[in-house]
Amino acid sequence: MNALARAIFFGKLEVFRERELEEQLQRASALNIIINAISVWNTIYLQRAIDYLKTENSFDENLLKHISPLGWAHINFLGEYSFNPKNIPKHNEYRPLNIKQNP
Numbered sequence: 001m002n003a004l005a006r007a008i009f010f011g012k013l014e015v016f017r018e019r020e021l022e023e024q025l026q027r028a029s030a031l032n033i034i035i036n037a038i039s040v041w042n043t044i045y046l047q048r049a050i051d052y053l054k055t056e057n058s059f060d061e062n063l064l065k066h067i068s069p070l071g072w073a074h075i076n077f078l079g080e081y082s083f084n085p086k087n088i089p090k091h092n093e094y095r096p097l098n099i100k101q102n103p
Helices: 002-012 021-055 061-066
Strands: none
Touching: 002 021
C-alpha cells in the first residue's frame, strides 16, 4: 500500500507542503480516498476475472494467495485522459475484461 501511495503522490515528491495541520490532514485523507477507490475498482475486476477463469476451467485456486488489489500498472497517473461518453458503462454494467487467451 505504501508503494501505491508513493506512486499516487509522485507529483509532490512524497512531501506534504502544507504548513497547517488541517491542510495536511485533508491531503492525507484525499490520498486515502484515492487508494481506497483503486483498491475497490481492482477488487471488483479481479473478482470478475476470477469468475470468468473459473467458467473456463482454467483457474488454479492456489494462485489467490499471490494476488492483491493494490496493483496500479494499468492506471495512468500522469498524462492525457480521453472521456468518450459512448464508452461509459450504464448503471450496474462493467467495462469489458481484457482477457488474453493463451496460444
